[in-house]
Amino acid sequence: MTDSVLCRRDGSTLVITMNRPEVRNAVDGSVASGVAAALDELDEDRSLRVGVLTGAAGTFSAGMDLKAFLAGERPEVPGRGLAGLTESQPRKPLIAAVEGHALAGGCELVLACDIVVAAQDASFGIPEVKRGLIAGSGGLLRLPARIPSGIAVEYALTGRTMPAVEAHRWGLVNRLVGSGEALSGALEIAAEIAANGPLAVRTTKQVIRESKSLPTASAWDRQRELLGVVLASADAREGAAAFVEKRQPHWLGE
Known part of the structure; x- marks a missing residue:
């Protein structure tokens, strides 16, 4: 710097x-x-x-x-x-x-x-x-x-x-x-x-950015691909567990 x-x-x-x-x-x-x-x-x-x-x-x-x-x-x-x-x-x-x-x-x-x-x-x-x-x-x-x-x-x-x-x-x-x-x-x-799930935040930005240059069908396909990664993540499980247990989530970023 x-x-x-x-x-x-x-x-x-x-x-x-x-x-x-x-x-x-x-x-x-x-x-x-x-x-x-x-x-x-x-x-x-x-x-x-x-x-x-x-x-x-x-x-x-x-x-x-x-x-x-x-x-x-x-x-x-x-x-x-x-x-x-x-x-x-x-x-x-x-x-x-x-x-x-x-x-x-x-x-x-x-x-x-x-x-x-x-x-x-x-x-x-x-x-x-x-x-x-x-x-x-x-x-x-x-x-x-x-x-x-x-x-x-x-x-x-x-x-x-x-x-x-x-x-x-x-x-x-x-x-x-x-x-x-x-x-x-x-x-x-x-x-x-x-305060939100870091993997979910990064992927949300990625979907928004990439979808601008893709045809609609391709954008949906790409979103499904990225969504699969998020759904399989530790953060997705942690977010659901924190909601059920009425506590703040502890994100891992993966």
Whole structure:
């Protein structure tokens, strides 16, 4: 991990903070490698259940560091995309906690997360066209899937910024909170998720992700395959036993 990305644990949640406040947490190579390493830790550590991605000093991220780009640097991880996230999401749930701006690549990082908590005065946008670029780290692929297509097209072509209140109305933001409260709101949701069976949570995310790219019949077949693994797991037996015995379950994650 580098100073450009800070990690801390909050129970079974890993909080990943992009830490370049002097450039509004713009993503350069050090941020990309740091976030990628943190996501690897999230997936590999059995004691971790959920990740939260946020930015330091009251802003999420202004996107790709254009000065680094002009110097020939690409803030991507081969095969994994921008910040090691946009083309290869972690198996475990990832929540975006957004304060201030989430623009360009910053917005694309948000779109790669499973759940979004945002301060009421936050804003989102893919303004790449204003710089002669395109939102090529998932913005043009994911935004029309998250909000009405016509609205997504308008924002993509104009490069206009979307206030968090509007983003919440269109369904891009799951939960609106007061200014400065995005991280605490994200941690509340993370705690709810972490209380559930870890194998079931990972598989639920897997089914949702994979089904988007499969024909309906194939999606049902894949779900049956994954469901069989869950039904045969120790966690499934533990969950049923805990319900019958009126106690809290003790998950093994398998």
